Amino acid sequence: MYSRGVRGAITLENNTKEDIKKATIELLEEMLKANEIQTEDISFAIFTLTKDLNADFPAKFARENCNFQFVPMMCYQELDVPEALEKCLRILLNINTNKQQNEIKHIYLKNAKNLRKDI
Numbered sequence: 001m002y003s004r005g006v007r008g009a010i011t012l013e014n015n016t017k018e019d020i021k022k023a024t025i026e027l028l029e030e031m032l033k034a035n036e037i038q039t040e041d042i043s044f045a046i047f048t049l050t051k052d053l054n055a056d057f058p059a060k061f062a063r064e065n066c067n068f069q070f071v072p073m074m075c076y077q078e079l080d081v082p083e084a085l086e087k088c089l090r091i092l093l094n095i096n097t098n099k100q101q102n103e104i105k106h107i108y109l110k111n112a113k114n115l116r117k118d119i
Contacts (some may be wrong), residue, residue, distance in 0.1 A: 003043065004104055006035055006093040009112035011085065017056040020049075021065070023089050024058040027109060028066045031093060034105040039067045043094040048078040050088045058089060088112055 010027040012019045024047070031037070045068065047058040059073035078090065088111075097104075108116050 001096050001098055002101075004095050004097050004099060004101060006031055006037070006095055006104055006106065007091070008093075008107040008109075009088055009090045009115055010109040011111040012053060012087045012089060015053050015055050015087065020053065020056045020058055020089065021061040024061040024091075025065050027089065027091055027107065028062055028068075030107045030109065031091065032066075034107055035095070035097075035099070037093070037095055037097075039071060041096050042068075042071045043096060044072040044074075045094075046092040047073065047075045048090045049075070050078045050084070050086055051080050052087055053089065058091070085111060085115060088115075 008027045008031045010023045012023050045062065049058065057075045059075050062068040062073060078088065106116065106119055
């Protein structure tokens, strides 16, 4: 079994609790589905938000809505790089899997698709 990283990102319309909740759930569900991940296979999750998103913690919504009660999680503010994508939530899941690295499907939704045009 290997330890693998699964990346995802999504942009939000507004800095509200509801938008952060909706984006967190949408992105996590797509990441889990695309990679056939069960929550017990997740070692930990890291969430980052751009500085313009601070209405709530995405980890809270993962715990409450995505069965992440036993997944260690941390939330961070993304590095504030000039001209970077705004209102962006990013997730990194560290998982235990038998998949090869090239089999992992990284998920980029909405305007975050511009972050990784190569995949």
